[in-house]
Amino acid sequence: MTVKLFAPAKINLTLHVTGQRADGYHLLDSLVVFVDAGDQIAAQAADVSSLEVTGPFAGGIPTGPDNLVMKAAEMAGVPMAMTLDKRLPPASGIGGGSADAAAALKAAARLRGRPASAEDVLSLGADVPVCMRAAPARMRGVGELVDRVRLPALHMVLINPRVEVPTPAVFARLADKENAPMPEALPEFPDGIALADWLSTQRNDLEKPATKVAPEIGAALTALALMPDVLMVRMSGSGATCFGLFEDRENAEQAARNIAEANPWWWVKSASTLPSV
Structure with missing residues (x-):
């Protein structure tokens, strides 16, 4: 039996850094949605685990342990x-690796019939628990x-x-780690x-430090802000992916076409949120 699962992109609509624990982990307060753009995993039972990576961003993705x-x-x-x-795109602030890991856990549960524990899920990364749900949270x-x-449906352009952008480098540039939730x-x-x-x-407290690490983020935010029908713009996660919200999918798709035409070297994608469940 082959199990196929969609691993949707995670978008941090907000990301407030509210503190830091003694062990170095940061405390967050974030409003998260998932969209109809993402990766896909196909899995079947085997004697030994293996991973093959295909698709436009396969290059450079490790397939080992x-x-x-x-x-x-x-x-x-x-x-x-x-x-x-x-x-x-990898290391882009939209939870691709975490969503892929969550999809692998779901595939294992379907093949074995037993879900992973909450402790095991969290041990894979801070974003994996929310990616297991893949719904507004x-x-x-x-x-x-x-x-x-x-949450109501949202339509957006992702750039x-x-x-x-390495997440540790962004947190290292964050001057204040005790912010309001x-x-x-x-x-x-x-x-x-x-x-x-x-x-x-609201805010993404990592947007300014991430822009210092990668000034290209500022260019992406500006490109979105210049679209005539955009409602608001922000960076997702620790970057470098940015999003702009639009009233409907048609406006988002037109904006994506305009931005992609002017910046053919960027990854530009129109998307809509997956529903609340």
């Missing part, structure tokens, strides 16, 4: 022959606290200027425009 997908298979205790169709702590939220109770949002308006009052 250091890959999160292989670590997920080892942790689950289910040897699998896996093929990863890599369509998201508020993520807090070091990633172990995940609360589902109901990655084809630069990889989002409100304890989130507002009700009647539509995407209301949500975009509220998001404009």
Whole structure:
């Protein structure tokens, strides 16, 4: 039996860094959504785990034990022959590796019939628990606290200027690690425009330090901000992928075409959020 699973991109609509633990891990408060752009994993039971990587971003992706997908298979205790169709740029702040690991864990559960424990999931990375759910959520702590939220549909353009941004380098540039969280109770949002308006009052605390590491992020944000119908723009995660929100998918697709034509070396993708469940 072959199991095929979609590994959607994770977008941090907000990312507030609220503290740092004694062990060095940072505390976050982040509103997260998932979109209809992502990777795909195909897996089947095998005597020994293996990984083949295909797709436009296959180059340079390790296939050995250091890959999160292989670590997920080892942790689950289910040897699998896996093929990863890599369509998201690596090290880009949209959770590609974490989403791939989550998909591998789900594949192992389908083949074995037993889900991974919460502790094992978190051991693979802070984003893996929320990627296991792949639905709108508020993520807090070091990633172990995940609360589902109901959000209206959002339509967006994603831009990655084809630069990889190491997360440790971004956190090293963050001057203040004790910042205010989002409100304890989130507002009700009647539509995407209301949500975009509220998001404009929130932050990604890593955006400024990431831009210092990779100035190309500033160019991507500017390109999005110059689109006539954009509602708001922000960087996702620790970068370098940026997003702009639009009222509908048609406007997002037109903006993506315009930006891609002017910047053919960038990764540009229109996307819409996956629904709340």
